Amino acid sequence: MRIQNKLFAIFFVTSVVLVTAQVLVMQWSIGKGMIDYVNKKELDALDSLVISLQELYHEKGSWELLNSDHFYFKNLVDKHIHSDDSAIFVPPRGDRPSFGERRPPGMRPGGSRPNSFSERFDFDRPPPHAVTYALLDPNKELVAGIYRKQSEFGYLDIVVNDKVVGYLAVSRHNELTAGYELSFVEQQQMYVLLIALGLIIIAILVALPLAKHFVDPIKILTTSMSKLTSGQYEQRINLKRKDEFAQLTRDFNELAVTLEQNEEARKRWLADISHELRTPVAVLKGEMESMIDGVRPLSMERIQSSLEEINQLEQLLNDLHELTRSDLGTMHYRKSWVELLPIIEEVSNQFETVLSDKGIKVELIPQHTSIPVYADVTRLKQLFSNLLSNVAKYAVDGDLLKITMKLLxxxxxxxxxxxxxxxxxxxxxxDLPQLFEHLFRVENSRNRKTGGSGLGLSICKKIVEAHHGKITAFSSEVGGLGIKIILPLE
Structure with a gap:
């Protein structure tokens, strides 16, 4: 299943669930609110009945007149109910006298009296959904009417001389079965359903573009990544967004730039290596062929020249091997705490003759005599030897090498x-930032005629980085090239 379809399904299902829950809650709320309204309305309509009961009690001093006289209580209720739609405990409407009819209690519609009280009313089984009324004493015991304690009732206090002498109990509606209230509720529920349908349609209209909004950047990234894996490193993405996709786009572009630079460096590396290997081989081959053809005489001078080319080629191969081992992580370092000053002094003494022959004087300035470093002594000697050899080869116009040591x-x-x-x-x-690149030489002085492979400073950089340090080149205050090495001591 595609991501866009999944997102659409998630948004749509979530919206439907929320709308459905809202509809159910609204329908329940409307129905319950209407039932509460009807119950309150019926209680409010009985205020006149309460007043009549108060007057009756005040006149008689007790409920003895109504005690178990359900017919009298029934007629009293009928007299004060102004809506024939209000159901009471009497039988169905066809067998019930109208509120204006003066029929003696218990009389049949034709004027005859029922044979027994139970023949006229079944108080144990009132009509379905009928509203029942009851008069209760102060202890909420039945005086007249229908009162089942398991049912829900609303109560109106009957107060005489600031004393509660009884209660008028009216059964509460639990549901609506007829009347304009039920029609109103059904109409409102229909409106709610229509609103819910409209909300679902809106959810569909919103979910589709929203899913597309999230998926479009992914499609662009997928397409660009596919091209990137096929070697098209010029790929760039320009998404004008301010979310996580913007950060992902920047990372993708940086990756593309890095891969493009690495590819260019690889091609340049291969070209430079081919050139560096081809040159001494071509010179050596030319010397050999000229001597074999008799163009040049076989002499010790020619043999010595050929040997120099072989030595240069061997040095190049050794440097390449060192760099390859460093890149592969197979260059081993045996580190321990050593003093830095004695190592530099030892290497400087080794190069003293070579530098003197070039007319270069070494000036060592240790600002601190004790600088312990955690390092590989052999690799540090290789580092300083490469730097001193670099000075001997390329600083031919100078006469001073200043080595300064600091502890900061x-x-x-x-x-x-x-x-x-x-x-x-x-x-x-x-040219300073490029000095530590493989096979880089400055055109005006650092060319291959000096005998360098162009890898010495690259090896220096690898050694310093293996010690978690940093090496940079700068223009020296004394006029030539400066190399700065930083080695952490902790």
Missing amino acids: ENGGSKEAQIFFEDNGQGVDEH
Whole structure:
């Protein structure tokens, strides 16, 4: 089942359930409200009867006159009920005298009297849905009329001389069976049903576009993701929304940009590797063919030149192997707490001769003599060796290498900062961020004639990142290239 259909079904079913529940509650409320209204109306209509009963009690001083005289009480009730639609405890209407007729109690319509009291009234079985009336004493015991305690009654107090001398009990309606009240309720229920039908139609009209509103972005994302998986990394989504889909769109676009950049980097990487491998092989092949063809004489100088090309090719392959191991996570690090200054001093001493031959003087400035770091000693030596080798190859126009060590606190945590700054010809500002990319060389100085593979700084970056640090390039204050290394100490 499609998501749009599921959403529509959820919205529609929820709306139908809510409307149905509302209709049922409204119908129950209308019916109960009308029943309460009818019951109250009947009680209000008996105020005159209550007054007559008060006068009768005041005159006689007791209920002895009405005691068990149901006919007298019945006639008294008939006299005060002005609506013939109000059912009482008497038999059905055809056998009941009208309110204006003066018929002696107990007489048949033809003027004859019934043979017995029970022949005229069956007080145990009043007509269905009939309203029954009863006169009760102060203890709510029956004086006259029909009164079954299991039924629901409404009570009107009969007060004489500020004393309750009895109650007029009127049975309550539990449902409507006839009359304009029932017609009104049925009419209102019909209106409610029509309103419910209209609400369901509105729910359908709202649910369809609402489901489409949620599903359309998903369709766009699905289509774009399908193209992205097939290699079309130029895909971009522009959804002008302010919900979670907007964030998902931004993440998708960032993913597309990252994949596109990675694809371009991969292609450039393959092209650069091919070029780097092809060049020394081509030079070496040319040297060999020229000597075999007799164009150039076989000599130690030619052999030495070929060996240099082989050494350069070997260095390139070794650097590629190091980078590959780092990317695959197979470059092992055996870390321990070591002092940073002795490691830098040892590597600097190793390169002292090489740098002196280039006319470069090393100036080591340790602002703190004790800077313990948790690191792999071998990898740190490889890091500093690559940086010093980089200076020896490319800072040929300079005569100074300044190495500065600092211990700083940054946001409550300590870090070691090491600066390598030369006063050579330096690097243009726009090339600085690319120095740590694979096989990158600055055109005007860092070309392959210097003997570098273009991977040394990339390896440095991998080593620093493996120690949870950061390495950046900047323009040195002494005039050349500066390299800044940050290593956390905690």
